[in-house]
Amino acid sequence: MNILELHHLKKYFSSQKAVDDISLEIKRGSIFGLLGPNGAGKTTLLRMITGIFYPDSGSILLDGKKFDPTNDIIKIGYMPEERGLYKKMKIGEQAMYLAQLKGLSKTEAMEKIKAWFIKFEMQSWWNKKVQDLSKGMSQKLQFVTTVLHNPR
């Protein structure tokens, strides 16, 4: 069973081709690497899969069904390379905020965050600010916020 299928995906920016007719399939449970030179359209492709951009043509199938950005967002965890966190916010609040934005309820979010924080031995960081964390620590936090809502 394929978790993700792309069929003839195309995206243009004004006259510039960003993604030109990409088709691929990713098997459930596999790890998939996407390589390419600068400007090949990797980020644009990822942004279409995460619902940030809409493709000009072609289709995205998630779990065999057509991808619907508004409702399927909760099935995806997206962690860009940079530290996408608010520097001045406390760790706990930040995790709560991002989890709730994904659609989790307050109690649900709290439960999951606590479980993940224990797993990574981060319980004592709750009231620390992101700007006081080392790079590794904030990457840990970012990972937690990415997988918190159990993406597929």
Next chain:
Amino acid sequence: MNKTWLIIKREYSTRVRNKTFLLSTFLLPLVMVLFVAGSIFISAKNSGKNKIAVNDETGIFKNNLADKSDKSIVFIYTADTSVNKLLDSSFDAYIHIKAIKNNLNNDITIDVKKQLNSRTEDYIRTQMNMAMENKMLEDNFSMSRPQLDSIRNSARTISLQQTKGEGKNKQQIYSGLTYGIGFFCGILIYITMFIYGAAVMRGVMEEKTNRIAEVMISSVKPFQLMLGKIVGIGAVGLTQFLLWIILITGLATTAHFFIPNDIMQQVQQIQSNGGIQTGSSAQFSEAAQNIAQATDALHSLNWTKIIACFIFYFLGGFLFYSSLFAAVGSVVSDDAQEAQSLMLPITMPIIFAFIIMAQAAQNPGTPLAFWGSIIPFTSPIVMMGIVPAAGAVSWWHLALSMACLIAGFLATTWIAAKIYRTGILLYGKKPTWKEMIKWTFKKP
């Protein structure tokens, strides 16, 4: 909607809990009071002393020019003709009057060390004309100076009070007060629009440079993110105003307790007499009369209208401009200089509005004031300048202005949202104006 609410809550709570919020809430009124007091103090000092040497060969002016009551303009009579020597010594100006022709224009020059300001010039001219007038009255009607003075004193008894409406609705108008309140409200909106507009811009820039926007936009729509930020920061602004109103009324009430009891009783007596009557003034102390008059003047204003308008125009103006600030924040990267140049088209109309407001607060009935208070680019600031003036703003005028502002902010938000949506995810090169205009017409 639920997600927008979450964003609003975060924007609001992180800002309100911040120390700078508390500090600015309590320090800004203090700074403003100091600023106003300071500028009054400096202007009072600066008017300084003007010593004016008068060389009068006609005999009309000698000893007939009155010094200004605060001694800021003083006339000293001399027969010395050496201008430069006089100006090099302690004199600021020198007037030499050789002859005066009756019934003809008399052009008189005044030599100055440094330019005199226009008010000093006006004062000197008035004094000289007065001396001429006195001289003619004395000559033609053979009246002595004391007689003239006593006629003037007994004739000048009229004081003028503007009123509006009839019967119960009759209200007294204090034009100086409405001007002051209007100007103050205009400045307050002007300052806060800059502060909160810039806060929105910085917030958007932070999200962009830290690449938070990327994470956020994978779970919320760009418009929700922008709207949440704008509404959250706007709510912070409202909270600040609310605190200021509480602070000011609190201070005003405590000030009441510091007024001595006997004066308070006199004030009540004056008020129950229906204001200060001529003739009765002797029986009350000056302080009591001043307080009674100030309370009267403050009660003559329609505070509900002023405060309601203030809140509406703050929110309207803020929504109008902050979405544009958000759009600017979304297209620039970390470079403050880049932001500055892009901000110029937004800050120019705000500064322009301030200039119009300064005019409109003085002359609320002019076409400039009218159009300035209708066009949404300037209306939030200009309207506050004229709202306190009695009869200057009719209900249809207010309704039209509000409708235009609402339409205006819907339009700017719509345009800004389109720019924001593309700009927030774009890194590297700064887009040109042409590209940004293109984005506003692009489908998602």
